[in-house]
Amino acid sequence: MRNQKVGFDYPSNTEGCPVEATSDVIGGKWKGILLYHLIDDKKRFNEFRKLYPKITQRMLTLQLRELERDGIIHREVYKEVPPKVEYSLTEYGRTLEPIIVLMKDWGERHRERISKIKTP
Template sequence: MDNKTDIINFGCPVTVTVDVIGGKWKGVILYHLTDGPKRFNELRRLFPKITQRMLTLQLRELESDGVIHREIYKEIPPRVEYSLTAFGETLMPLIVLMRNWGETYEKTVLSNRESNNIMTRNSTAISSCVVEA
């Protein structure tokens, strides 16, 4: 068997990566955590269209995958912060490259579609990656 066949048979690493960071919200959650720890409500404010349930599910999956850490502070009221793990920080170059690619895609392909009146995808995720000044 050649190496490519072995990868397909045992799970493609690209598929594994997309499974961990894919979906509507995981990528932008990770993107914002590259700036440092965030509390749950900070993340909610960054993504006004996400439901509390969905944000909780996405955070739990990312925590289960070992890319984010959930820190509970014993205070009143309780405080919980989410941050990238050391392993999660290895995704930072990939997240930045994805953001850059998305900006290029938005400028070229989407603007061409709009100028030709072709239907475009919902750009909720693109607007969620706006860097705050």
């Protein structure tokens, strides 16, 4: 596993919890959101920035690099001036689509309850 969580003591002969493996790839505040927006179409860096102005340029870069390193997204650089870079889901990344859609559906169903919990 990429990130060993404190408090989990897996026997040395196992690979760890499968949920942990999934969380290592799509966990974090922004990865699921980025993947959700890539389901429909490719996006450019600044499109993500416009969709979510709260994400810093540094954090967006880090999240995209991790997803690219894990083979979830593809980064296409076009040789033009100014440089054009587009991000899209890989075939492997598309295998996460059902999970992301289920997360979206759950969030829509429970949005009101979640907002009540966050703002007493």
